[in-house]
Amino acid sequence: MAKSHNTKTSKVNTAKTSSNNGNKATKEAPKKVQQETFPADKIRSDIQSKNFDNLYDDYTKWKDKNVSNDDKEVISSVINILKSEGVEYFYGKGYGYMDSQDLPNAKNNLTKAYEMGADYxxxxxxxxxxxxxxxxxxxxxxxxxxxxxxxxxxxxxxxxxxxxxxxxxxxxxxxxxxxxxxxxxxxxxxxxxxxxxxxxxxxxxxxxx
The missing domain is CATH 1.25.40.10 (Tetratricopeptide repeat domain)
Known part of the structure; x- marks a missing residue:
């Protein structure tokens, strides 16, 4: 009876050890970081449709990131349109919010116009x-x-x-x-x-x- 009990205990301990080793291996496995793809086609579409809100968000997100030369050209196009037509868009939007006394949105849009509009x-x-x-x-x-x-x-x-x-x-x-x-x-x-x-x-x- 004692022998049978020891055999069972041994099997349980072995199973625990095996399980712990498995957990360690799982914990130590390096996590794969999924790199975000630069949305060049979407940005080109936003440039075409003059979606300045999306373009400003993409500009702030990608301006300091390491991207390819082709993608840098797309970002440059974003900056150009924001500094030309985007400034007036954000100023007009901010002015409208000021008129309706929505000061948080006024500040948000006027800050964007300020950031992009130094030469405007x-x-x-x-x-x-x-x-x-x-x-x-x-x-x-x-x-x-x-x-x-x-x-x-x-x-x-x-x-x-x-x-x-x-x-x-x-x-x-x-x-x-x-x-x-x-x-x-x-x-x-x-x-x-x-x-x-x-x-x-x-x-x-x-x-x-």
């Missing part, structure tokens, strides 16, 4: 509207960033009426952050646009402090 004629408008979308969202940090860029780059040639609200916004946002900067922007507003509707009691209080 709409760039001053894009910067101002992007700053305004953050200003209306009470995001002073980003509003200051874009309004400052607008003031530094386009104040001299500002014919679009943006400089007055930009100076007012910068003066009032800096009021509790940096009094010297607030005074600088407030004084610039008064000196440059003495009859501006933005020269109100808030601006006067900044200057007279």
């Amino acid at each position: 004629y709409l760039y001053p408008h894009i910067i101002y509207m992007l700053g305004t979308s953050f200003y209306l969202s009470s995001d002073s940090q980003n509003a200051i960033k874009y309004y400052t860029e607008y003031d530094e780059k386009y104040a001299k040639d500002a014919k679009d009426g943006y400089e007055e609200p930009v100076l007012y916004a910068l003066a009032t946002m800096y009021k509790d952050l940096d009094k010297d900067k607030a005074l600088s922007y407030a004084q610039k507003l008064v000196d440059k646009y003495p009859k501006s509707i933005y020269n109100n009691s808030v601006i006067k209080s900044i200057i007279n402090k």
